[in-house]
Amino acid sequence: MIHVKELKKTFGVEHALKGIDFEVDKGEVFGLLGPSGSGKTTTIKLLTGEFKSSGGNIEVNGTTDKHFKKTSYVKHLGILSDKTSLYDRLTVGDNLELYRKLYNAPKNVVDEVLGKVGLLEEKGKRVSKLSKGMKQRVMLCKAVLHKPDVLFLDEPTSALDPTTTEKIHEMLEELKNDGTTIMLTTHNMDEATRLCDKVAFLYEGVIKETGSPEDLRHRYKRNEVHLTYEDGGIRTVGRDVENQGLLKEALFDTSVIDIRTDFPTLGEVFKKVTGKELV
Numbered sequence: 001m002i003h004v005k006e007l008k009k010t011f012g013v014e015h016a017l018k019g020i021d022f023e024v025d026k027g028e029v030f031g032l033l034g035p036s037g038s039g040k041t042t043t044i045k046l047l048t049g050e051f052k053s054s055g056g057n058i059e060v061n062g063t064t065d066k067h068f069k070k071t072s073y074v075k076h077l078g079i080l081s082d083k084t085s086l087y088d089r090l091t092v093g094d095n096l097e098l099y100r101k102l103y104n105a106p107k108n109v110v111d112e113v114l115g116k117v118g119l120l121e122e123k124g125k126r127v128s129k130l131s132k133g134m135k136q137r138v139m140l141c142k143a144v145l146h147k148p149d150v151l152f153l154d155e156p157t158s159a160l161d162p163t164t165t166e167k168i169h170e171m172l173e174e175l176k177n178d179g180t181t182i183m184l185t186t187h188n189m190d191e192a193t194r195l196c197d198k199v200a201f202l203y204e205g206v207i208k209e210t211g212s213p214e215d216l217r218h219r220y221k222r223n224e225v226h227l228t229y230e231d232g233g234i235r236t237v238g239r240d241v242e243n244q245g246l247l248k249e250a251l252f253d254t255s256v257i258d259i260r261t262d263f264p265t266l267g268e269v270f271k272k273v274t275g276k277e278l279v
């Protein structure tokens with residue numbers, strides 16, 4: 001669904017993207033993870049036609065970037081970014097009704113999406129009276145009400161409270177189950193672990209690593225095994241040839257009540273790969 005090859009973007013002398021490659025399959029949730037300034041928003045803007053690239057190839061949903069301005073491309077996209085806006089003086093319902101008509105979507109869709117994010121009761125409320133978290137949920141409704149083939153979300157939950165974040169995650173999981181291809185950017189490793197089928201670590205305009213969260217956590221696991229004994233003692237040994245005998249013995253040792261390998265969190269893997277925290 002998304003093919004990106006050797007994608008570059010420069011701003012004057014600054015190389016924001018230095019030639020990145022990635023692929024997103026239909027129905028996949030792909031997360032672009034990186035600290036502030038790594039190039040996440042720039043990538044989304046290139047894929048949605050807001051920026052022109054400085055080199056490389058992009059194809060989304062069968063369209064190459066030369067044709068990203070065409071309505072036929074845009075109408076199959078859903079975008080939630082810092083540019084997404086709502087009319088403050090209109091009600092939630094009227095805002096969404098405007099977009100529903102624009103996209104010629106069925107009438108019931110406004111109530112359907114508002115219900116999914118728990119905002120049906122706020123339909124008659126003016127947007128100016130909503131909290132930040134509520135506005136974000138309405139913006140997500142706006143991005144998805146025409147049932148896009150591809151949904152781009154630039155930091156969909158940053159600076160939101162846990163309840164709003166949970167509601168957004170639930171909606172994204174539903175969209176994923178319905179087969180929507182989703183590309184999101186985030187700083188939040190728990191979000192990425194929960195939602196993404198595949199992630200890419202973007203750092204200083206370069207993709208340093210890609211894989212499923214589980215695959216990465218396995219690939220970068222510590223080479224240690226923890227043996228817990230019935231008296232509460234814990235022994236940590238390296239998983240190497242020297243300890244093979246000891247580990248085999250532990251399997252049959254009745255005083256060993258637990259044998260465990262620690263899997264790093266995705267955040268720890270990011271730090272291992274880039275040497276930096278994901279903040």
Ligand SMILES: Nc1ncnc2c1ncn2[C@@H]1O[C@H](COP(=O)(O)OP(=O)(O)OP(=O)(O)O)[C@@H](O)[C@H]1O
Nearest residue numbers: 011014015016034035036037038039040041042043
């Ligand atoms: N319109 C622009 N003009 C000039 N430089 C820009 C522009 N947009 C982004 N940049 C630069 O490109 C680099 C990548 O920025 P980008 O916004 O893509 O990072 P990001 O990973 O999305 O960061 P954040 O998490 O803070 O949103 C930064 O150094 C930024 O200053």
